[in-house]
């Protein structure tokens with residue numbers, strides 16, 4: 265069993281870990297975070313339980329039930345869940361190997377395929393599309409929006425996408441889970457372009473307080489939405505509180521191979537929750553102490569100026585590379601993403617059309633990316649191991 269992602273996901277330094285465990289959040293922290301986000305992104309901010317709930321709120325505000333929306337063909341199940349919760353139909357666009365994002369070509373292809381669905385000569389009609397797949401009965405005028413994800417912190421070609429969106433009357437929503445603080449090629453910051461911006465403060469995200477999220481409504485809403493009003497469940501708050509400590513214990517035990525046992529125990533007791541299982545809930549607020557931690561992280565993001573990019577490589581034999589890394593003491597896992605819509609255990613539910621997104625499907629089988637819980641210096645030898653492997657791969 266490969267468990268390392270789960271527990272190792274708490275990417276705090278030792279000091280931050282203790283700060284998190286004993287943080288006392290106040291109402292003022294929530295107010296300050298809200299104000300900071302509003303100043304940074306321009307709009308009205310609402311703090312949420314997690315990223316998927318923020319994204320669902322954004323979608324509800326700007327789209328109607330039954331609308332279709334274009335989603336990056338290489339993404340997290342959380343995005344799919346948010347789209348579904350808003351009553352929308354996801355349509356996946358294929359990605360490029362270079363930056364793991366869709367581009368105007370692949371979005372255009374999706375739109376035309378959608379346009380010609382029903383025509384006998386269309387490529388999509390000719391393909392056998394799995395039953396239940398969204399695009400089958402989606403008319404072109406149903407496609408109303410596009411979620412920009414900037415995968416692993418790699419920015420999309422925003423100028424081209426904006427132009428395209430304008431031409432086709434699509435509303436842009438920016439999902440900052442991977443890319444808080446990232447700048448587009450033209451110097452504008454991610455999150456300052458779309459009608460709405462959704463942030464996640466989930467495990468291993470660019471702002472990581474274990475859970476939490478926020479939405480910034482930048483344009484006037486089409487539909488009225490309700491801000492969450494209930495306080496977090498005490499059990500959820502406790503789990504979030506102790507996750508970084510468990511993560512540290514887990515990493516310690518990995519050296520004597522007892523980490524799997526610890527993780528099984530924690531999961532069985534429900535003291536730890538897998539990231540993808542964090543429930544979407546539009547009624548619950550963020551924990552105050554999470555707001556406090558997020559506030560600190562967003563402020564220091566500004567100071568360091570370093571965009572949170574997850575370095576990635578595509579390797580032919582991932583298991584072989586992971587084996588080599590483990591031999592040198594590196595426990596990589598939970599690479600984003602092992603399926604075009606991850607994690608694997610939810611993949612079937614999505615009815616993903618692999619033929620429509622061949623690059624996403626290929627990349628999901630080959631990608632390996634650096635976990636955030638190793639320092640830059642620590643990662644140097646790991647980078648060399650992967651590069652050596654890649655050189656040999658070329659020779660073969």
Ligand SMILES: *Cc1c(COP(=O)(O)O)cnc(C)c1O
Nearest residue numbers: 314315316340342439441464466
């Ligand atoms: C993780 C993630 C989210 C939101 O995740 P939560 O766990 O709900 O905070 C949204 N979009 C992408 C692309 C993600 O990877």
